[in-house]
Amino acid sequence: MSVKKGLNFSSALRYSVLFFVVIIGILPAAFLFSSCSDDDNDDNNDVVDRIVGSMSIIPAGTFSQGSPSTEECRFDDEAQYSHTLTRAVAVMETEVTRQMWADLRAVQSSLPDDPTATGYGPGMNNPVQSITWLEAVLFANLLSIHNGLTCCYYIDAALSVPLDAMNYETGPVFCNFDHGGYRLMTEGEWEYACRAGTTTAYNSGHDNLTCLGSDANLEPLAWYAENAHVTGGLQTHPVGEKLANSWTLQDMHGNVWEWCWDWYLSSYPDNSTDFRGPETGSDRCVRGGSYSDEPKHCRAASRGCCEPLTRFSDIGFRLARTVQ
């Protein structure tokens, strides 16, 4: 037989204490998830984000950015230099998908509609595309807010006014790379993450066999112009279907070009540390090639650039976080 106990004074006192403990715990948490300027969860070493999925920790290191002079169909803006990256970053294993966009919008209603031109990739697991650079950094800040992380993007040089849905199209954008929130990678970080220690044209350890047309060395790694046909023409494909590099990153070659932080500069610096591009410019860099590109544009060293407000169906993005 069970006995249902009444609530005596002692129990009421305990429940009252419990109530206030819960309230005191909830209020700061609620504030944390609505602000862009709180402390980062530095002790949160999770590599699976609730919105954007698995992230791989990419260690600091030094590598040769660019392509060797012997690489086939390279371009003049790829001259190699030694680049040291002093910060470890967590990098999304895939490009941002339409489902990720929808999931963030469900909890951050100021995020604009998914800009994807669905005629070039309708599936929810296909990458977001036709996105402007400014929309990409807005997504990053809103994801930081959702996860209680300090935002990286600001609209003032003093880094005091966070970029948000009301101001993201108004002016210059500044990045605090010391903050732990989500951000685009620099070009150097992107190529370092793509190569995963390789020095070849592709991150599998193989060079390209051709500049145009079908390339058997690219086929396992990328959706590109020779294999991305579906009924109706060339399209993006669901993320994560091609082989990962040794740092578990997929679709670094092909599917969609990925926005990076840097303003484009046609020449690299001499040996550099944490190079982040020029202070100003007209075009932001994109990397990796896309479903509509030939093999030469899908090489690890290949560089592209577009104006920040450009919308092309072959440009998407992936995010990273400074973790050390």
Ligand SMILES: [Ca+2]
């Ligand atoms: Ca890609």
